[in-house]
Amino acid sequence: MIFSLNIDHILQKLLQQEDTDGDKKITIEDKGSKAFEIVSVTGEKYMVKGTYHLSNLLQELVISKNKGNTIAKIPLTKIVEPPVQRTSRMIRDYYWESLTRKMDETGIKRLISDTKNKTLTATTLRIYVPFHDTLAFHYYKNLETKLPIKTCKLPETITPEYVQSINNKPGILSLKLTSENGKIQGVPFVVPGGRFNEMYGWDSYFESIGLLIDGREDLAKAMADNFQYEIEHYGKILNANRSYYLTRTQPPFYTSLIQEVFNITKDKDWLKSHLETAIHEYETVWMVQGKRLTANKLNRYFAEGIGIPPEVEEGHYDAILKPFANKQPCTVEDYIRKYQNNEIDNPFLDTYFLHDRTVRESGHDTSYRIEGNCADFNLVELNALLYKYETDFAHVIKTQFNDNFKTAVGKTYTFEYWNEKAKQRQTLSNQYLWNASKGMYFDYDTKTQQQSHYIAATTFIPMWAEMASKEQAQQLLEKALPLLLEKGGIAGSTEESRGEISDERPQRQWDYPNGWAPHQMMIWKGLLNYGYHQEAQQLIYRWLYMITKNVVDYNGTIPEKYDVVEATHKVFAEYGNVGTDFEYITQEGFGWMNASYQYGLSLLDEAYIPKLNSLTYPEDLF
Structure with missing residues (x-):
């Protein structure tokens, strides 16, 4: 049965009767009768009962109204649709599309009104473009005649000092554009939603798992292509494509993404290109001694930067800063200004903000597990993720490239090379991260040279990466699972x-x-x-x-x-x-x-x- 309903009439009457708290939703907290009779324009009647079915009716009316209709033709099957099927269908048919963005003209229009656009004027959006991306630079320059944007070219070498210098001039970072038959288009990406209106690092991988299940390998592939662009032009997969994230990466899932996309597309040339980029990321982002590689040969997060992270809300650090301001004496606002302008030397705050930025790079912002010491820690999950990089490299090279992968710069890699890297990491993880008496993995503090005692969900991540032995997996199941x-x-x-x-x-x-x-x-x-x-x-x-x-x-x-x-x-x-x-x-x-x-x-x-x-x-x- 299909009901033809006068949208405005039914919507007004439904909300008046059932939305008793006035939030324009129908939830279990509303005190309505939970029974509403719909009458179609042709006289058919049906009594809709219960919070869930009433909210379905509300949603279907609004979906139809958003399409410009005045009369909604709503099948009864959508009002009484089982919740599992409806939730999955809404994700597949509506939500992914609503979360998809591009960095071309259409997407830029949306970004101009974004809440994070804290520029000197409320309507001007800065777009930062990599030094070597001439296509993007000219494209956005031309858009300046149509839209309130300012195109800014980044220097060839991006330093923490440079990033600090533009923190009071924040903007969006360009992502990949393509040109076909003279038409320039943005390569799409999926955003988390809400106030997160940009492409995030590890969010993108997990979103892609759902996209691939829902047959949207085009979007998953596009996310990998934007990852590649970020590595090539910004030196890393970014926390997100905002100017203040230029020194900050995110948990590494790139090899997992490209393998899962390749398993569907079977595009070997695409795989080869991305494999080379992933190896470059591994070597230049993660394996540089003294940065994200520690002396014990395990890894840490290490978000380079200077000063106070600019993305936090006003007043977030007042409790930390106030004692220092009182000693000056000056206001917290004055102290922030002087500290940010390097007029005040404060080693304690330098270290504090290093750890704070690094927590954000880890993706786990925030947690008492890593608050105040994150840059000192070999985190369990990071080393498991990099173990998976190494085993992924070994697997792909062996199965897809006849155990001989040669890069454009002439370096050759084999299965054995990466397999040995993985074995070394597994051995070191057993030495530093595994606690045999407790049957769990713990983060390792390189400064105190002791394991943390903090029990977290991340203790299971070595099972995802298949870094744990069967015996270790059994211990995790017996010891950690009941606790979490x-x-x-x-x-x-x-x-x-x-x-x-x-x-x-x-x-x-x-x-x-x-x-x-x-x-x-x-x-x-x-x-x-x-x-x-x-x-x-x-x-x-x-x-x-x-x-x-x-x-x-x-x-x-x-x-x-x-x-x-x-x-x-x-x-x-x-x-x-x-x-x-x-x-x-x-x-x-x-x-x-x-x-x-x-x-x-x-x-x-x-x-x-x-x-x-x-x-x-x-x-x-x-």
Whole structure:
């Protein structure tokens, strides 16, 4: 049955009756009757009952209205659509497209009004272009006659001093453009959503997992092409393509992305080009002694830069800066100005902000696991990711290039070369990161030469990379899993590790009780790598149950993160929860959360889908 509905009339009446808190959503917190009769323009009637079905009606009305319609033709099947199928369909058919951007004229128009466009005038967007990208420079220069933008050419060598000098002139960094038959277009990328309106490093990989499942290998391939552009022109895969991120990279997933794209496209020339770029990234970003390579031959994050990270909200560092300002004496604002202008020498703050920037480079911003010492740590997850780089290089060279890969600069690599690198890292990780008595991996502090005792979800990442032995995997399952398993999945840390929370020590978003999509996705794959099928099924179900229940109860909400202890999107930590602030219908969900839903469904046994649709408690199944 299809209902032809007068959109404005039904919408007004529906909200008046059911949206009792006035937030333009229908959720379990509204106090309406939870029963609304729709009457079509041809007289058909139907009683829509329950929060979920009412919110579906609201969403379908708005989808039709956004297309310019005054009459919505809504099939009954969409109003009563099972939540699992509807959530997956909305991600596949709507959210990915809404999250897709380009750095050409159309995309630039959108960026001009972005909340991060903190330039000297509210309507001017600076676009920073690499020194050697003449195509982009001329393209944006020509756009200056049509749009309120300013094109800025970067120097050939980008230094921390240069980046500091433009921190008060922030802007967007160009990504790859292509020219075909005289028409210039931006290579597309998918953004996380909400206020994150640029291409992020590790978000892009996890989004691509969902894109590939949904048949959008074109977008996944485009993300890899933009990664390649960033390495070639900016020297690294960036935290995100903003000017203040020029000295900062992100967790390395490039080899995983190019392999997964190649497995579908089978484009060997494309693979060869990206493999060479990935090797270059490995050698120049990660394996430079004294920077991201430490004396013990394991790796750390190390975000070079000078001064205070400019992207944080005003007042974020006041508690740290105020004692120094009081000694001057001067205001915090004056102290910041003098410190940023190098008028004040403060080694303590230099070190503090080095660690702070490095936390942000790690992707885990923020967590008490690494707060205040991140640049001193060989992190478990980073070394597992680089182990996967090494084994990926070995595998691809052996299977696709006859065990002989020669780069454009004449260097030759073999399976054995990379296999030996991986073995060395595995041995060192066992020496420094593995704790046999506790049966877990821990971060290693190179300064104190001791392991951290902080138990975090990242202890499982060596299983994703297949760096752990079978015995180590078994230990992780027995020792770590019970400590981190919660109602909605795996928590970022244990409550004990996080410690007591107070006004002086507030919650950090990557710690207990919160859970994040990338951790869940990697842990699922890690369990499956070692044959723990049923354990993986339980974790997948718990995560999907939490997402599905929040979709049902809260008008389709798919946010950035969850409190997995309470299995809710109501997270009380810094930065709020992106993806919860919308009216009528979420247009985007959230990038890697969308991907985790599609990935989880692709791995979940079919027998659990009806249970998920009926919102059967995980505790009743496992």
